Structure formats: structure tokens, C-alpha cells
Amino acid sequence: MLEVRDLTKRFGGFTAVSGVSFDLAEGEILGLIGPNGSGKSTTFNCLSGLYLPTSGNVRFQGRDIAGWSSSRVCHAGIARTFQIPRPFKNLTILENVAVSAYYGRARSVSRREAFVHAEEALAMVRLPVDPTLGIGGLGAAGLKKLELARALATGPKLLLADESLGGLDESEMDQAADMLQAIRRDKGITIIWVEHIMGVLMRVVDRVMVLDHGEVIASGTPAEVAAHPKVIEVYLGSDPTARQHAQA
Numbered sequence: 377m378l379e380v381r382d383l384t385k386r387f388g389g390f391t392a393v394s395g396v397s398f399d400l401a402e403g404e405i406l407g408l409i410g411p412n413g414s415g416k417s418t419t420f421n422c423l424s425g426l427y428l429p430t431s432g433n434v435r436f437q438g439r440d441i442a443g444w445s446s447s448r449v450c451h452a453g454i455a456r457t458f459q460i461p462r463p464f465k466n467l468t469i470l471e472n473v474a475v476s477a478y479y480g481r482a483r484s485v486s487r488r489e490a491f492v493h494a495e496e497a498l499a500m501v502r503l504p505v506d507p508t509l510g511i512g513g514l515g516a517a518g519l520k521k522l523e524l525a526r527a528l529a530t531g532p533k534l535l536l537a538d539e540s541l542g543g544l545d546e547s548e549m550d551q552a553a554d555m556l557q558a559i560r561r562d563k564g565i566t567i568i569w570v571e572h573i574m575g576v577l578m579r580v581v582d583r584v585m586v587l588d589h590g591e592v593i594a595s596g597t598p599a600e601v602a603a604h605p606k607v608i609e610v611y612l613g614s615d616p617t618a619r620q621h622a623q624a
């Protein structure tokens with residue numbers, strides 16, 4: 377479904393993503409992990425059209441999409457969430473999601489259809505569909521769900537979830553993991569899930585790719601990656617608690 381070759385993104389003299397290559401099969405959940413600043417969000421920004429890659433190729437379902445605008449990428453079937461949710465503050469929860477459906481789908485939809493898609497997306501993430509509810513009452517976990525609903529309302533084939541579940545408690549993190557699993561199972565959506573902590577991600581993903589300083593240092597099954605010496609050294613350090621946590 378997705379072929380990424382030698383993806384590189386420089387900001388001036390600084391290389392944030394350096395020669396990243398990977399393939400993604402339809403229906404897979406790939407975990408993309410790495411310490412803060414390792415280039416995960418920048419990779420998403422290059423795949424989703426927010427940034428123009430400095431070099432490299434991105435092929436999605438047989439088409440070269442590197443350099444496409446983010447709206448064109450979205451219409452082609454790739455939706456992404458942002459690590460820091462920025463909803464429209466003056467719109468209701470339902471309206472926030474309807475805007476995505478209205479502008480983000482491959483086929484243009486009526487206002488009424490946009491609201492139907494929004495209701496479906498909200499049901500998927502288990503947020504209330506009540507049209508009177510504003511976003512004021514949503515906490516950190518609720519805003520993450522809203523972000524996910526906005527992406528889902530565009531009807532993606534590939535979801536780039538910049539989850540980074542920091543700020544959520546353990547049960548909320550588990551819920552988020554279950555939700556991504558259900559999205560794949562029920563909707564057949566392929567997923568790349570970005571996260572900086574390994575724990576909860578490891579039980580959901582089929583494969584993991586680890587970035588450090590913009591480079592892929594390991595990839596494989598969760599078990600392979602958790603045991604990889606480079607990952608243990610660079611990512612987990614020598615902290616035995618972190619290691620246990622990652623392998624749990």
C-alpha cells in the first residue's frame with residue numbers, strides 16, 4: 377500500500393529525517409517509535425503533504441505522492457492526526473468532525489451527508505453524537521478521540537495516528553490502543569501509529585520501526601525490536617525499569 381524510499385527532511389543544516397525507507401502492507405498496523413525529537417512527527421508531516429520532503433520517494437497505492445498538497449493527499453485516502461489537537465473552539469464536537477467529512481473526503485458530499493459521516497466517526501471513537509455539545513468538556517483523552525474522529529470522517533484507507541499518549545492515564549492508553557485495533561478490524565483501515573513510549577503500543581502493532589536522530593535503527597516484530605541491542609541502548613538506555621516496561 378505504501379512504499380517509502382530514502383525519505384529525507386532537512387531544516388537548514390539540520391537533518392530531522394534521514395534516508396528512511398519502509399513498506400507497509402494493506403491492513404497492517406505499524407508502530408513508529410523513538411525518543412522525543414527522533415523525527416516521527418516530521419516523517420508524518422512528509423507523508424501527509426504538510427512538509428515537502430528534501431528528497432526521497434513516497435508511493436501510495438502505486439502513485440508518487442511526495443510533494444502533493446495535504447488536501448490532495450487526504451483526498452487520495454491518507455488521513456493523519458496531530459500530536460497536539462487544535463479543534464475549532466467555537467464549533468460543537470459534531471461540527472468539528474463534520475468539517476473534516478465535508479472537505480476531506482475523496483468524493484464531495486452534501487452538508488447533510490457530512491454530518492452523517494461525522495456521527496459515524498464519533499461513534500467509532502465513542503464520543504457523544506449529541507449536536508449541542510461543545511468541545512469545552514473534553515479532557516486530554518477526549519481531545520485525542522476528537523482528533524481521531526476528524527481523521528476517520530475523511531474515509532481514509534491509511535491512518536497516520538500521531539498518538540503520543542503522554543497526558544493519559546493507563547486505562548485511557550489501553551482504550552486508545554483498543555480503539556486503533558477496532559478501527560483496523562471493523563473498517564479495514566491500515567495504520568501507522570506513532571508513540572514515544574513502547575508499552576501499550578507493543579501489544580497492538582504487527583511490526584515496529586524505531587527511529588533515532590532521524591534514522592531507522594531497527595524494525596521487526598515487537599519482540600524482535602524490544603530485544604534489539606541498539607534499541608535497548610539508544611532508546612531505553614540502561615534503565616532496567618524502562619526496559620521491563622517496554623517489554624511488558
Ligand SMILES: Nc1ncnc2c1ncn2[C@@H]1O[C@H](COP(=O)(O)OP(=O)(O)O)[C@@H](O)[C@H]1O
Pocket residue numbers: 387392410411412413414415416417418419
Ligand atoms: N519545522 C521545523 N523546523 C526546524 N526543526 C524542526 C521542525 N520540525 C521538527 N524539527 C526538529 O526535527 C527534529 C525531529 O522532530 P519531530 O519529528 O517533531 O520529532 P518526534 O516527533 O520524533 O518527537 C527535532 O529536533 C525538531 O526540533
Ligand SMILES: [Mg+2]
Pocket residue numbers: 416417418459540
Ligand atoms: Mg512528535
